[in-house]
Amino acid sequence: MRQYGLEPHHSVVDVGCVSGRLPAQLKDHLQSDYLGMDIVPDLLTYAEALCKRPDWQFRKVDGLTIPAADGSADFVVFFSVVTHLTQEHSYRYLAEARRVLKPHGRIIFSFLEFAVPAHWAVFDVTLNDPNPDKVLNEFIGRDAIAAWAEHLGLGVQAIHGGDEDFIALDQPMRMDDGSVLQGSASLGHSVCVQTKAQ
Numbered sequence: 001m002r003q004y005g006l007e008p009h010h011s012v013v014d015v016g017c018v019s020g021r022l023p024a025q026l027k028d029h030l031q032s033d034y035l036g037m038d039i040v041p042d043l044l045t046y047a048e049a050l051c052k053r054p055d056w057q058f059r060k061v062d063g064l065t066i067p068a069a070d071g072s073a074d075f076v077v078f079f080s081v082v083t084h085l086t087q088e089h090s091y092r093y094l095a096e097a098r099r100v101l102k103p104h105g106r107i108i109f110s111f112l113e114f115a116v117p118a119h120w121a122v123f124d125v126t127l128n129d130p131n132p133d134k135v136l137n138e139f140i141g142r143d144a145i146a147a148w149a150e151h152l153g154l155g156v157q158a159i160h161g162g163d164e165d166f167i168a169l170d171q172p173m174r175m176d177d178g179s180v181l182q183g184s185a186s187l188g189h190s191v192c193v194q195t196k197a198q
């Protein structure tokens with residue numbers, strides 16, 4: 001988000017904030033508004049306690065509506081969220097994100113795509129899971145992203161494949177398996193950055 005212009009005075013809407021992974025990283029950087037939303041209330045309580053920012057909002061939502069005014073946010077982000085929604089629901093959520101975005105604001109969402117070979121493993125797990133209530137892992141093609149953006153009046157500023165080392169690291173990062181990343185890293189998921197011209 002910093003690479004795409006996040007400043008301390010910016011306001012952020014984090015759709016699907018779950019237990020607070022992103023706001024925990026933002027809490028000492030962001031001086032302005034943060035709205036974290038999720039459909040699971042217990043996780044929101046945990047995230048709120050983790051961040052200790054009484055000025056921030058953590059809201060339970062139903063459906064695909066963002067409880068924020070038109071043109072009020074600099075960033076609306078969906079990390080690992082549209083991966084679990086149908087394409088129709090993702091499109092509706094992006095339309096809602098566009099509504100709450102300020103002119104020149106940015107939408108960032110992570111996604112799964114067949115263009116990234118490593119994402120096949122996720123497809124394979126879903127393919128072989130017999131559980132009728134299995135987690136939805138929806139793949140999105142870049143052609144769909146281009147069509148959605150055109151219909152929503154959004155610009156696609158960048159798309160980074162999940163295996164692309166595009167994230168500049170300002171310090172070494174230790175992974176759970178003990179390996180250390182330096183210089184730059186990928187996210188794993190692919191990432192799309194969209195802009196609202198006006």
Ligand SMILES: C[S@@+](CC[C@H](N)C(=O)[O-])C[C@H]1O[C@@H](n2cnc3c(N)ncnc32)[C@H](O)[C@@H]1O
Pocket residue numbers: 015016017018019021022037038039040043061062063064078079080081084
């Ligand atoms: C895989 S988690 C990602 C969490 C977080 N963004 C992260 O990267 O750590 C997906 C989250 O999206 C939430 N979610 C699913 N549908 C949603 C919806 N319609 N609105 C808001 N959040 C939703 C889920 O409850 C879950 O907490």
